[in-house]
Amino acid sequence: MPGAPVLDEIRIIIEDIGKGAGNEPPSGGDGDKRRRPDPPSPRRYYTGIALGIVSIFMFFMALASAYLVQRSTSERWVPLHVPPILWLNTMVLLASSVTMERARKRLSLADLSGFRALWMVTTVLGLAFLGGQLAAWRLLVAQGIYVATNQGSSFFYIFTAVHGAHLLGGITALIYVYRRNFEAANVSLSTAAEITSYYWHFMDGLWVFLLALLYLGK
Amino acid sequence: MVTSDSGGTAPETRAHGFLGRTFCNTDHKVIGLNYLWLALFSVFLGMGLSLRMRIHLVWPGAHIPFVSGVANTPEHYASLTLLHGSLMVFMVLTAAPQAGFGNYFLPLQIGAREMAFPTLNLLAFWATAASLLGITTAFFLQPESGLTLWVESVALFCVASLLSALNFSVTAIDLRTKGMKLPRMPLTVWAWLLTGILGSLIFSILFAACVFLLSDRLVGTYFFNIPQVLARSIPSSAPQGIPLLWQRLFWFFVQAEVYVAMLPCLGITCHLLSTFARKPVWALRAVVFALCGVGLFGFCIWGYHTFESGLNPYAPPVFATLAESLGLPAVILLASWLGTLWNGKIQLTTAMLFAIGFVSLFIAGGLSGLFLARHDLGAVAVSDEFITGHFHLVMGVAATFAILGALFFWFPKMFGRRLSEPLGKLHFWLTFVGVYCVFMPMHWLGLMAHSRVGAGNPVAAAAAGATVREFITGATIVTIAAQGIFLFNFLSSVWRSAKAIEKNPWRATTLEWSIASPTPFDNFGRAEPVVYRGAYEFGVQDVAEDFVPQHLAPEEVAGKAR
Numbered sequence: 001m002p003g004a005p006v007l008d009e010i011r012i013i014i015e016d017i018g019k020g021a022g023n024e025p026p027s028g029g030d031g032d033k034r035r036r037p038d039p040p041s042p043r044r045y046y047t048g049i050a051l052g053i054v055s056i057f058m059f060f061m062a063l064a065s066a067y068l069v070q071r072s073t074s075e076r077w078v079p080l081h082v083p084p085i086l087w088l089n090t091m092v093l094l095a096s097s098v099t100m101e102r103a104r105k106r107l108s109l110a111d112l113s114g115f116r117a118l119w120m121v122t123t124v125l126g127l128a129f130l131g132g133q134l135a136a137w138r139l140l141v142a143q144g145i146y147v148a149t150n151q152g153s154s155f156f157y158i159f160t161a162v163h164g165a166h167l168l169g170g171i172t173a174l175i176y177v178y179r180r181n182f183e184a185a186n187v188s189l190s191t192a193a194e195i196t197s198y199y200w201h202f203m204d205g206l207w208v209f210l211l212a213l214l215y216l217g218k
Numbered sequence: 219m220v221t222s223d224s225g226g227t228a229p230e231t232r233a234h235g236f237l238g239r240t241f242c243n244t245d246h247k248v249i250g251l252n253y254l255w256l257a258l259f260s261v262f263l264g265m266g267l268s269l270r271m272r273i274h275l276v277w278p279g280a281h282i283p284f285v286s287g288v289a290n291t292p293e294h295y296a297s298l299t300l301l302h303g304s305l306m307v308f309m310v311l312t313a314a315p316q317a318g319f320g321n322y323f324l325p326l327q328i329g330a331r332e333m334a335f336p337t338l339n340l341l342a343f344w345a346t347a348a349s350l351l352g353i354t355t356a357f358f359l360q361p362e363s364g365l366t367l368w369v370e371s372v373a374l375f376c377v378a379s380l381l382s383a384l385n386f387s388v389t390a391i392d393l394r395t396k397g398m399k400l401p402r403m404p405l406t407v408w409a410w411l412l413t414g415i416l417g418s419l420i421f422s423i424l425f426a427a428c429v430f431l432l433s434d435r436l437v438g439t440y441f442f443n444i445p446q447v448l449a450r451s452i453p454s455s456a457p458q459g460i461p462l463l464w465q466r467l468f469w470f471f472v473q474a475e476v477y478v479a480m481l482p483c484l485g486i487t488c489h490l491l492s493t494f495a496r497k498p499v500w501a502l503r504a505v506v507f508a509l510c511g512v513g514l515f516g517f518c519i520w521g522y523h524t525f526e527s528g529l530n531p532y533a534p535p536v537f538a539t540l541a542e543s544l545g546l547p548a549v550i551l552l553a554s555w556l557g558t559l560w561n562g563k564i565q566l567t568t569a570m571l572f573a574i575g576f577v578s579l580f581i582a583g584g585l586s587g588l589f590l591a592r593h594d595l596g597a598v599a600v601s602d603e604f605i606t607g608h609f610h611l612v613m614g615v616a617a618t619f620a621i622l623g624a625l626f627f628w629f630p631k632m633f634g635r636r637l638s639e640p641l642g643k644l645h646f647w648l649t650f651v652g653v654y655c656v657f658m659p660m661h662w663l664g665l666m667a668h669s670r671v672g673a674g675n676p677v678a679a680a681a682a683g684a685t686v687r688e689f690i691t692g693a694t695i696v697t698i699a700a701q702g703i704f705l706f707n708f709l710s711s712v713w714r715s716a717k718a719i720e721k722n723p724w725r726a727t728t729l730e731w732s733i734a735s736p737t738p739f740d741n742f743g744r745a746e747p748v749v750y751r752g753a754y755e756f757g758v759q760d761v762a763e764d765f766v767p768q769h770l771a772p773e774e775v776a777g778k779a780r
Binding site: 041043044047048051052054055056058059060062063066069070073147148150151154158162 | 334335380383384387388389391392393415418419420421422423425426427429430433437438439440441462463466467470
């Protein structure tokens with residue numbers, strides 16, 4: 001059968017999903033069945049954050065596609081000029097991703113105090129970004145542009161608010177990782193930091209995407 | 219540095235106190251049962267609403283005891299449909315087969331001690347319960363504020379479903395016990411996994427639509443064109459809203475939502491048919507691909523609901539082809555069900571009857587679906603009543619049959635007792651005949667609306683239509699009355715104290731039947747189950763009984779055979 005090797009490969013790939021779980025049972029007798037089960041591996045946190053990111057991605061894609069549809073079909077689209085402070089905010093957020101990676105690098109070198117300092121810097125940069133977003137809102141309000149002024153402004157406020165809410169979740173995770181004592185926890189500090197970093201970088205990239213959308217859509 | 223684990227491990231002690239056991243318990247079994255209670259309440263409330271609609275449709279002036287005083291205006295009559303639909307689709311069809319049975323039996327069937335994220339699970343349940351409260355309360359408010367509350371409740375339901383879907387996917391991917399490779403997973407687990415993935419994709423879309431709608435209603439933005447916005451003093455720059463945008467987001471969700479409700483039911487049906495026909499699932503691998511196909515096509519065919527509202531002219535044939543290609547996995551499933559039944563030693567338990575009833579309804583409803591998938595035919599040939607008949611038969615009733623089959627099947631494991639079989643069979647036959655009498659004539663009404671016979675003699679057609687509608691209402695009353703038998707059977711069995719019955723009354727193969735009934739609070743205890751084979755080893759030669767459970771080591775099988 002010509003297709004057989006391909007099918008075999010697919011089968012191997014399928015069986016490989018979720019490595020560890022579903023391994024071949026040990027051939028030895030009953031001894032294995034009675035021992036106390038191992039604590040589950042932290043792999044589910046990685047799977048969880050990956051699926052969560054896909055879910056959130058779909059949510060923002062729905063918002064973005066609505067924006068594209070409205071912009072191209074609306075007869076009275078009023079362009080919105082993004083406040084220049086957004087560029088500064090973006091720099092702050094991108095910098096936070098860099099400091100976060102440096103923090104994790106410190107952690108991998110077993111430099112815990114260095115990790116904690118850089119992790120705190122990341123948190124502060126995240127908060128600074130949110131403050132900057134609020135400042136952008138105030139700038140728009142000062143120009144008389146409110147959420148219900150026109151479609152462009154509605155989208156701007158909704159995008160920034162929803163992204164801000166998600167980022168606030170990320171900041172909560174950052175503070176949790178900073179304060180939590182991982183001695184008695186179910187995951188290690190490095191795992192928690194790694195999972196938080198995936199979410200944080202995703203939020204970072206998402207913001208760049210949203211900004212590009214808003215900027216190019218003016 | 220991994221030490222202990224709050225989730226995924228066996229609870230060390232039982233929860234204390236009634237409140238702790240019922241409301242703050244992260245045990246997947248308790249949460250699963252709570253979802254089922256929620257669904258039971260919703261399904262009877264939803265049926266009551268449909269009864270009221272049918273009665274008022276045929277006898278508009280009829281005085282119904284107790285409810286006539288409540289909300290007797292045209293607006294409230296219209297909201298009956300909304301409440302009926304949202305209760306049935308969200309709280310029954312989405313919640314029961316996935317969150318209800320899935321929460322209880324997914325960890326048991328894969329040999330896990332808990333769901334992946336137990337606290338998240340509890341949160342999802344309470345968000346669902348709050349959403350049910352909100353949806354029901356909205357009905358009693360003024361239409362404007364009621365609708366806002368309804369949208370908020372649906373948004374909350376989206377969040378709950380996202381959390382739940384995440385939990386299901388991760389549990390099925392990462393918490394499988396030793397030996398439970400993907401090809402050995404029961405089809406129910408496959409279905410719960412695929413539904414979890416599909417749910418985590420589409421509930422985000424509905425949530426986004428809800429965010430837009432709420433922002434329109436609460437802060438006066440212009441995403442969709444709604445009367446509230448028109449009534450405001452419109453600034454010169456205000457554009458016209460675009461209902462099409464709402465339709466796109468909404469149908470993107472709804473079409474896939476059908477499969478979120480149906481996939482677990484398909485898995486349950488495969489499982490029950492194999493168990494009670496005492497035969498392996500025919501073409502198991504093809505069935506797995508078919509289930510994946512249902513999920514994939516279901517995700518892609520959203521566009522076919524927007525044929526009439528202005529798509530790119532090339533799009534309708536594409537979507538129609540995609541929609542019709544759903545027939546392929548459907549046919550594979552159907553062939554597998556018939557192949558499984560063929561030459562099987564069929565045991566007609568109530569659970570099996572409901573599974574076969576599902577197959578019948580799936581065929582009956584699916585055939586009209588093929589007809590509706592034609593982009594150039596559906597809209598011109600039939601009226602709404604055809605579509606109402608179609609989706610109630612294939613989505614509503616078929617899924618309910620799968621839920622009931624699952625309930626009769628798993629009841630001993632959940633409560634340590636069996637439901638009464640004679641009462642169950644009486645309930646099945648009354649319901650089976652009843653639902654055909656309700657929904658088949660609706661197809662006919664839908665066809666008649668555009669037929670030449672009706673156009674030639676409208677008076678005679680209207681009279682015939684009225685007779686058919688009276689018949690449907692009569693059948694509805696009888697069918698709903700028959701559910702009293704089920705309610706009595708269920709509640710009387712639950713309230714009688716549980717007695718320990720045999721572990722495996724149905725002689726089934728999957729892991730949940732390897733432990734005591736009702737399920738001990740710590741599932742498998744300290745022993746970690748090990749899986750040695752696929753889930754459908756029925757009709758095996760040279761063993762003591764005609765099946766080999768998944769957890770039995772090869773040496774034990776050989777020992778028993780001797």
